[in-house]
Amino acid sequence: MLEIKMEECVSRGLSSDLASLLRCEGLTTITLTRLDQLVTKSVSGSGFSRVLVVLKSLEILCENREELQTLIHLGLTAKVVSWFSAIHQPLTSDLQRNATPLLNLADAFYDYFLLLCQTSLPVSQLSVVLLQLARFALDQDIHFPLRLEAIRTFNSILEFLSREQRRQIQMDQNQTPILSQVAAAVLTVGDYELQVSLSEALCRLTPRKEREHRANQWFSCRDISRAFCDIRDVDFEVDCRRFLNFVNRYHGDQRRAFLDSTEGFLWGSIHLLKEEVDRYSLYLKQDGCTGAETVLSVQLNTPSCTRTAEVVRWS
Template sequence: MYNYRSLNGLHILSASSVIPSCKEYVHVLVEGELETEESELEKCIDDATKKQDFQGLEPFLDNDIYDSISHKCSKQFLNKIDKLICQGLDKGELKNVSTLLNVLQKHGKNINILGEVGFPAMIEYSLVQKMVTWFEKAKGFLENNTNEKNNKLTILFEDFFDILMVVHDTSSKGKIQILENFILRTCALATDKNINIYIQQEAVRKLNTMLNAMPRDIRKKIISTKEMLHVMNDMGKRILEAGDYDLQVAITEALCRMTSEKQRGELASQWFSMEFISNAFKGIKDSEFETDCRKFLNQVNGMLGDKRRVFTYPCLSAILDNYELQIPADDNLEEFWIDFNTGSRSISFYVAADDEGNQWETICIPEEEVDTYIIEEKDQKKVLIIHVNNPISVDTKEGDKITLHFDSALEIADAVSKVYGATKCKGFTRKNAMSVAKTTVHVIFDESGSQVLVPESQMSSLNEGSKLDEKGYALHRHYKTQMALNQKADKVDFQTVKSIVSFLLSKK
């Protein structure tokens, strides 16, 4: 692809075969450094503007040899990039926009504008203000593609948030401008139920990274505004309907990062109208966030009954091909939880990484990656076997089959069907089945996040008292009722018990 030749001790690299529109430019390698008399990057930007030819920019992404070049650009360079990105967004040419964002992200640190170098120089030329315009234009596409998974849109927003973080990390001025212009916008993006979950996940991940590094004075200034308090209320509501456990965790984390534990006690009742849920949120400790958040969200999703969009079941074991995956090492983690996410149409769970740092690794199996699945019942266990199209990697292990073992009494089939649909199911088989009298039990989560067992025969009396009053505050009383019923249930013989089917608690 590259043609090197020696000339009087100088090594010459011809770029003619790489960038047809920039044939006249030659890179000269002198003493290990590439120098260019004129700005090849800006020339290719000009070609893209005049000829709509973006091919000349692709080598800047594909080849590392450009990484050490100082790109001399005119004062109008950033305006040219801005014009191209805005035109691309207006015309729906998302791939071209992504190319421009990636070029800017990769080479921005080496751009030289009249002697001023890198992103600090572009910040002085109103880069962040231009990014606000790009964001608002891109958001218009989300409104026209309500909750649809559009790979080009997802990639576009990933690229945008990548460069946003580069600018954020460049300097204190860049950080302040990004925080002031994008914290509220990113929070609002995460609360809109019509926006694709994968884009929201990316947005909230970057939001939490920004919040983690936010100076205290800036935090106080931004979080205390009326607009921010309103969007935080919307974030609380979004947790209830998100339809994806990882997104629920990320939004919960953002709310915790934006407030102190004392402030949460004051604001939780505004975020969550149901007293039981607000009390559960107040119980989240920063030092035990992962496990406390699990208890909180298990309660939230369980209380939603038939309206829930995340179904969570305890798993007995998880196997990748022939390699058994391990539950994360945490004394406060009571179960090996598996989340069935109907919003993102995925199954996800956390496993222990192989390193010695007690790290958690996420495994997510989206519907589009599933080839087939089958549910078997054998040896008093329900076994979900998922065959995927592309291998799943966990540390050094890799495989194309995930096997999840559950207690035989758990009704997982409906949850799997809601996530993956019925067409990919290759059957439900029973092996070594025995004729055993079973008592169906409803498993609900008490205030500590532990499971409470209630027999089917006693659910009618519980449901009669489970309707919310006009103000929507009866949940705490209902849990006390459940605890009492659980004491009675302990006297009943439940050899196959543990069926998780939450009772319906909804406003009527």
């Protein structure tokens, strides 16, 4: 009977009714198991909008601290992390990765993790959530905006934690391998915004007194290691920009970005969907004064704008 009622709420998109039903039935291992079965079935059948209803109902329940603690005690965190892991396959599938319901669901998971981690979640569970977010951020097959939002959520969670909670996570040995991958991605990811967020994650999870030792392990180039250690937490934005400018220059000629005739002062990101592009060309333009300039020209089906410049040429 419970399964039928839950199915009705989910099918009709009634998250508040589902939350009320779970309250009436009682927050027990049985109800959480039934909810888990419903979500697992929905994900396997690409019912992403149905899972979104479940997450919204859990958000409603989390407004009551007592109910939230009951759910956490019953193993809610492990269930939600498992559901989040289950959408990894469709997010990397060419057929589903850009589906709006799936993208909306991924964003909802980020919001829910942020909400969940603002409570008195055990550090061991916090660490698991952070690891999953980091893995999504590093996966090149996942839609780029979702990767960027994953690491931003990672940093937002760390920002909310107490100094003691952060210290315990910094000591968690499970974080060590993923931090090495994050450091490697800083050098190769090719996007400034993502580089900044990855660098922020490294700084947040590395005690100042250990930063030099870890940086020497992460970066084989001593100059890059020293540049990373020069990042001061109090001036992170400015110092991180210097670090990344050094990194990006180190791996090639200094580059500049142009939108038509407008030169970008700092690195920025422009994301174009394949179906928006009519044609493009990449060529080397020789300049007697400044040397060679690599120019990427993109012709869009519909002109786009960023701030005051129309996107015509990116070099």
